[in-house]
Amino acid sequence: MENRKTAWERLQLVHTKGRPTVRDLIPQIFTDFYEMHGDRAFGDDKAIIGGIARLGGTPVTIVAEVKGRDIDENKACNFAMPHPEGYRKALRLAKQAEKFRRPLICFIDTPGAFCGVAAEERGQGEAIARNIAEFMTLRTPIISIVLGEGGSGGALALGVCDELAMLENAEYSVLSPRGFASILWKDASREQEASEIMKITAEDMVALGVAETIIEEPLGGAHNDLDKISENIKEYLSQKIPEKCKKDIDVLLKERYTKFRKIGEFTE
Amino acid sequence: MFEDLFNVVKKRFNDGEEEYKPPMFKCPRCQGTSPLSRYEELHRVCPLCGYHGRLSAAERIQITVDKDSFCELDKDMVSGDPLSFPEYPEKQQELREVTGLNDAVITGTAAIKGSKTVIGVMDSRYMMGSMGSVVGEKITRAFEYATENHLPVIMFTASGGARMQEGIVSLMQMAKTSGAVKLHSDAGGLYIAVMTDPTTGGVTASFASLGDIIIAEPKVLIGFAGRRVIESTIRQRLPEDFQLAEFMHEHGFVDMITDRKKMRSTLSHLLKLHGYAAEDKEV
Ligand SMILES: [Zn+2]
Numbered sequence: 001m002e003n004r005k006t007a008w009e010r011l012q013l014v015h016t017k018g019r020p021t022v023r024d025l026i027p028q029i030f031t032d033f034y035e036m037h038g039d040r041a042f043g044d045d046k047a048i049i050g051g052i053a054r055l056g057g058t059p060v061t062i063v064a065e066v067k068g069r070d071i072d073e074n075k076a077c078n079f080a081m082p083h084p085e086g087y088r089k090a091l092r093l094a095k096q097a098e099k100f101r102r103p104l105i106c107f108i109d110t111p112g113a114f115c116g117v118a119a120e121e122r123g124q125g126e127a128i129a130r131n132i133a134e135f136m137t138l139r140t141p142i143i144s145i146v147l148g149e150g151g152s153g154g155a156l157a158l159g160v161c162d163e164l165a166m167l168e169n170a171e172y173s174v175l176s177p178r179g180f181a182s183i184l185w186k187d188a189s190r191e192q193e194a195s196e197i198m199k200i201t202a203e204d205m206v207a208l209g210v211a212e213t214i215i216e217e218p219l220g221g222a223h224n225d226l227d228k229i230s231e232n233i234k235e236y237l238s239q240k241i242p243e244k245c246k247k248d249i250d251v252l253l254k255e256r257y258t259k260f261r262k263i264g265e266f267t268e
Numbered sequence: 269m270f271e272d273l274f275n276v277v278k279k280r281f282n283d284g285e286e287e288y289k290p291p292m293f294k295c296p297r298c299q300g301t302s303p304l305s306r307y308e309e310l311h312r313v314c315p316l317c318g319y320h321g322r323l324s325a326a327e328r329i330q331i332t333v334d335k336d337s338f339c340e341l342d343k344d345m346v347s348g349d350p351l352s353f354p355e356y357p358e359k360q361q362e363l364r365e366v367t368g369l370n371d372a373v374i375t376g377t378a379a380i381k382g383s384k385t386v387i388g389v390m391d392s393r394y395m396m397g398s399m400g401s402v403v404g405e406k407i408t409r410a411f412e413y414a415t416e417n418h419l420p421v422i423m424f425t426a427s428g429g430a431r432m433q434e435g436i437v438s439l440m441q442m443a444k445t446s447g448a449v450k451l452h453s454d455a456g457g458l459y460i461a462v463m464t465d466p467t468t469g470g471v472t473a474s475f476a477s478l479g480d481i482i483i484a485e486p487k488v489l490i491g492f493a494g495r496r497v498i499e500s501t502i503r504q505r506l507p508e509d510f511q512l513a514e515f516m517h518e519h520g521f522v523d524m525i526t527d528r529k530k531m532r533s534t535l536s537h538l539l540k541l542h543g544y545a546a547e548d549k550e551v
Contacts, residue, residue, distance in 0.1 A: 113473075115493030115501055120511060123521045125472030125492035129446060133478055136447040137454065152430075152439060153473040153492075160443050174430045174439040174470075184432050198435045199351050208350065210436055257447050261408065263440040264401035265348030 007195040010169040011177070014148040018223040020230075022049070022064040022107045022147065028230030029237070030055055030062065038089060042122065045086030046077045047110070048158075050093040052102065055237055058245075061097035063090045063158060064107035067148065080149075081114035084127035087157045091131050098140045103241050106144040106158040111176060113154030128157040135160035136260075137253060141244035143237065145215070146170040162244050162256050165213040165236060166202035167229070169221055172210065173200040209263050213240075295319050297487050297512075311528050313486075320485035320528055322465050324367075325374040325391040328424055332532055333378035333387065340376040342409055347371060347402045353433040359395075367393050371402035372427070375410040377419070381536035382546025386414040390426040392466070399470055400431030404441025407475060411448035411459075420458040420544050422535060425476040429469020442474035449478045458542045460535065463490050463513065463522065477521070481538060483531075484513035484522045491516075 005013070013019070026033050030053035038044040050063040065082065068074030090106075097104040113124055135142060144161040150172030166172065175183070177195035182188040205211035215232050218225035244252060293307040294300075298317035307314065311331060312321035323331075329338050346364075349356050364370060372394040378387050388410050390397045397403075407423070414421045430438040449459060461479030465488035472492050476482075484490060491511035499506055509515050516522045526534050540546070 113492070115497045117498065117502065117506070120491055120493065121519050123519065126477040126521055128473040129477040132443055132446040132474060133450040136443070136450050153442060153470055156439055156442055172436055174432065174435050180432060197351065197353065200436065205436065208436060210440060260440060260443040260447055263437060263444065264405050265350040265437065266345050266401045266405055267348060268342065268345040
């Protein structure tokens with residue numbers, strides 16, 4: 001499998017109408033999904049859903065950023081841009097997964113954490129930081145999959161894991177190429193140029209040690225065949241989850257820490 | 269770079285006759301002007317509103333730790349160029365010459381009124397204190413060193429967020445540093461974060477927000493998203509005090525707001541309250 005599409009072409013694919021969202025994928029991959037709501041402190045953020053389900057025979061916890069499939073769904077889920085209570089709901093469910101020794105599966109698909117007054121008032125920075133730190137030592141296996149957009153800290157809040165997989169056309173970046181162009185070159189219209197320079201593709205993530213696996217998409221993109229993309233994700237999870245569950249948890253945690261610990265380029 | 273830090277109102281001529289006008293400091297918070305000498309005398313605190321201006325890492329260390337106690341760690345670490353980003357190495361070389369820094373953070377060990385601690389100080393003159401490989405690695409090592417040696421950590425944060433030129437590698441430094449903070453915390457170590465102007469973006473969303481105790485200097489900017497980003501999202505002007513230390517304190521994300529002149533004694537008290545006693549140097 002070799003993907004010859006440019007980062008820019010893939011970004012267009014990720015934004016194609018009909019690209020499967022996690023709501024399309026969950027019923028295809030899992031059974032007995034029970035959605036859980038709220039962070040037990042402020043409210044229930046619709047940009048992140050979570051719950052318990054079965055993967056084959058194994059009970060798992062799912063936490064996922066949700067894109068809308070139409071404008072109404074998008075309004076309801078705030079275009080997949082979570083507020084702090086969304087990240088805190090994710091953490092609550094993650095802790096529950098740890099308690100009941102269920103593996104945690106995170107689906108990442110967000111342009112980024114929401115930038116707004118209420119988000120700042122409720123501690124967007126703290127909520128993301130807390131998740132990152134807590135996920136690092138969560139005593140249960142964590143697998144994260146970037147479905148489409150992995151936007152910045154808003155993605156990383158569900159991205160500290162034992163293994164990260166990217167759908168073939170998904171991207172993961174420190175900032176949207178548009179934001180990047182506007183900050184660095186004061187010219188948002190240079191977003192295509194930014195997308196090529198930023199190293200945001202699945203192959204880039206594997207090369208930089210950020211991701212371990214690329215999940216193949218059906219010809220032309222995930223929107224062309226929901227059954228096929230679901231099957232590919234399910235196959236990946238069905239292989240990885242037992243593999244991680246078999247490992248001694250202290251070894252797993254050490255490897256998780258090391259995975260992130262070694263990213264960076266410097267000389268001394 | 270220094271022009272970004274404080275605006276100096278330049279000397280002017282009056283009717284051909286030169287009238288001496290001392291250099292002035294214009295405060296970014298209250299917009300008031302006062303003599304630059306006065307502002308400097310107060311260690312860069314606005315005499316009119318109490319805004320705590322930006323210090324270099326060296327200045328911060330000098331007013332915070334015991335004389336001659338600072339011992340720098342990882343002094344020579346310099347950044348690579350993980351994205352092969354155009355002109356990134358050149359820009360860094362230039363900044364190294366201008367600032368005398370190798371990157372945006374200095375870390376080391378020091379004593380504060382006798383109590384030994386690991387300390388990290390960010391410097392916003394170096395690419396706005398942005399976090400790339402070197403900042404991430406040095407902060408991570410500082411926490412790891414503290415964990416191994418059973419020492420507390422004090423971090424003075426000042427950052428515009430991620431180092432754009434390092435892309436996703438910069439984002440991953442958030443995970444790296446936060447992980448090291450978590451292990452230090454799990455081992456029972458004390459971590460005091462001191463948020464200084466400005467503490468935003470990826471640094472707010474990682475190690476800065478994870479202190480056991482979070483102190484902020486008065487009127488400094490603290491937030492996740494940039495003010496302009498939010499204004500363009502909501503299409504409204506935000507109130508003046510939005511994302512200032514006082515706002516974060518009001519909303520429960522900062523434990524205390526502490527004047528610069530009381531910072532050293534506050535830190536010393538907090539260290540001693542956690543059992544990090546002054547070391548007897550004679551022994
Ligand atoms: Zn002022």
